[in-house]
Amino acid sequence: MLTLKYIQDNQEEIISRLKTKRFDAKEVVANIVAADNNRKATQTEVDQKQNELNTLSKSIGQLFKSGKTDEANIAREKTTGLKEEIRNLNGKLSDIEKNIQELLVQVPNIPHPSVPEGKGEEDNEVVKEGGKVPSLQEALPHWELAAKYDLIDFELGTKLTGAGFPVYKGWGAKLQRALINFFLDEATKAGYNEVLPPLLVNEDSGFGTGQLPDKEGQMYHVTEDNLYLIPTAEVPVTNIFRDVVLDEKDLPVKQCAYSACFRREAGSWGAHVRGLNRLHQFDKVEIVQVANPDNSYEVLEQMVAHAQSLVEKLKLPWRILRLCGGDLSFTSALTYDFEVYSAAQERWLEVSSVSNFETYQANRLKLRFKKAGEKKPQLAHTLNGSALALPRIVAAILENNQTPDGIKVPEVLVPFMGTDMIK
Numbered sequence: 001m002l003t004l005k006y007i008q009d010n011q012e013e014i015i016s017r018l019k020t021k022r023f024d025a026k027e028v029v030a031n032i033v034a035a036d037n038n039r040k041a042t043q044t045e046v047d048q049k050q051n052e053l054n055t056l057s058k059s060i061g062q063l064f065k066s067g068k069t070d071e072a073n074i075a076r077e078k079t080t081g082l083k084e085e086i087r088n089l090n091g092k093l094s095d096i097e098k099n100i101q102e103l104l105v106q107v108p109n110i111p112h113p114s115v116p117e118g119k120g121e122e123d124n125e126v127v128k129e130g131g132k133v134p135s136l137q138e139a140l141p142h143w144e145l146a147a148k149y150d151l152i153d154f155e156l157g158t159k160l161t162g163a164g165f166p167v168y169k170g171w172g173a174k175l176q177r178a179l180i181n182f183f184l185d186e187a188t189k190a191g192y193n194e195v196l197p198p199l200l201v202n203e204d205s206g207f208g209t210g211q212l213p214d215k216e217g218q219m220y221h222v223t224e225d226n227l228y229l230i231p232t233a234e235v236p237v238t239n240i241f242r243d244v245v246l247d248e249k250d251l252p253v254k255q256c257a258y259s260a261c262f263r264r265e266a267g268s269w270g271a272h273v274r275g276l277n278r279l280h281q282f283d284k285v286e287i288v289q290v291a292n293p294d295n296s297y298e299v300l301e302q303m304v305a306h307a308q309s310l311v312e313k314l315k316l317p318w319r320i321l322r323l324c325g326g327d328l329s330f331t332s333a334l335t336y337d338f339e340v341y342s343a344a345q346e347r348w349l350e351v352s353s354v355s356n357f358e359t360y361q362a363n364r365l366k367l368r369f370k371k372a373g374e375k376k377p378q379l380a381h382t383l384n385g386s387a388l389a390l391p392r393i394v395a396a397i398l399e400n401n402q403t404p405d406g407i408k409v410p411e412v413l414v415p416f417m418g419t420d421m422i423k
Contacts, residue, residue: 001104001363003379007032017110020117020325025107032103039096046089053082105213109360111325112297112334118324124337125324128308131317131341134400139344142395143275145402146172149422154275164265164280171422175397175409176283178416179390180258183285183310187387190306192256192287197236199260200227205239208365210331210357220262229262233286234384238361241290245377246369252299253290256387258283276391277349284389288382290367293359296381297334300356303385304336307352310388313412316396317341319348333358340392344399349392354385 007014011029018025056079063072116125146152151172157165168176184194206212206228211219220229230236237257246253261284265273272278287306291299304320311318321337328335338352359379362368368377401408406423414420 001360002107002110003359003363004032004036004100004104007104007107008036014107014110018108020111020115021108021328022119022326023108028103028106032100032107035096035100035103039093039100042089042093042096046086046093049082049086049089053079053086056082108330109333109357111328111332112356114322115328115334116322116324119326120324121327123324124321124327127320127322127336129317129319130308130312131315133317133341134343136343136400136402139399140402141275141344142342142398145398145407146275149407151175151398151422152276162280164278166276166279171417171419172394174417175394175413175422176390178413179388179393180283180285181416182413183387184256184258186310186313187256187285187287187306190254192254195237195240195255195257197230197233197240197257197259199230199262200225201230201235201239202227204242205235208239208242209235209361210364211235214330218264220264230259231263232261232284232384232386233257233259234288237286237288238290238382238384239365241367241380242365244367246290246367246380248292248369248371251290251292251369251380255288256285257288258285261389272347276395279391282389282391285387286384287387288384290362290369291381291383292369293379293381296356296358296383299381300334300336300354300383303354303383303387307338307354307385307387311338311340311351311393314393314397314410316393316400329355331357331360333360338386338388340396342392342396342399344402345395349396351392351396352386352388354383356381356383 002014007029011033015025015029056075060072060075063075116123118124140148143154150170151168153167153169156167160167188194200222203212203226206219211231219231222228237255240255260281262281265278265280287303289299289303308318308320318338318340321339323335323337332355335353335355337350339348339350342349358381361382362379367380367382369380370377397410398407401410406421409417409420409422
């Protein structure tokens, strides 16, 4: 979230820039400023009362020593009243501070100046593309190929759990494992440290990265233990650094993780969610960096280049989109989406988002770093990206590489698969 000081010092700028996200911040910013002014006034009153109490308390002993018993007793009664007033004021102060926090989480991250105007995904800006769209005759969609070669059983997943929880079988399961290993190996080569995080997180972790209180409706909640199934490894991996102060020399910190991801995807339906296009459980390799604010946008470009290298090595047609304000997430300052082309469905499928959150998550996480020679630490920048999400990559591989003899395995996956053709 934005810091209280930043909001106080940049009210008009925040209101203006959030218009790009199609968010009217005027009222909530005014409420935050008013609440903070009330907090300061109440704190001043508390301090004045406390000083009066301290002075009065010191005088009581002197009055008794001087034989001024009546005056001492009056002073004592007055201290009792002051203590009650201070207690009430501190209760009021606590309520004000709680209200400020409730207001702060309502303000989205401000978008980077390069974010284009736009209402939704149709206004996203294509910034780069590559690869060759295959020319196929009578191409089968991936759900028919999955049935033909016994790779994925959607009906069995529905039986075991429900829609959106497929069962991968045979070469389908091996393809999943091959992609996970390939993505992790490539991340390791790029200098990322691999971690294997828990699949459940607590409320503090969900708040730290911005899933709570914004996206609780999309998360699976284990109510008895008040834990949440992770929607992405970003959540536990970024929270590794919650309440941590790093040294500037250790930045950037680079972490990668494979995990299953769980999303309720409430309200999703239609032809475009068929098969692997929209799932409740899916596998993904995530890359996360904690960076110095001075060069976090250089880091973002490096992360984008890493994701690009993966789709290029898989020889899939791809494009990169800069998300417009209307499609940008609540917490992101700038996001690039990666899409690959689906030959049978004849449409683009999103397989990655790479984002810079600047200090928005770090402020929630209390994630800071200290510069050499400086006593006071400052907030770091956090970034993350999918590198990559598997379902639509699998869909594109199956559809784009289908032949009369079977499905050709991308060359980089052959060592992991042990075959160059799925038959």
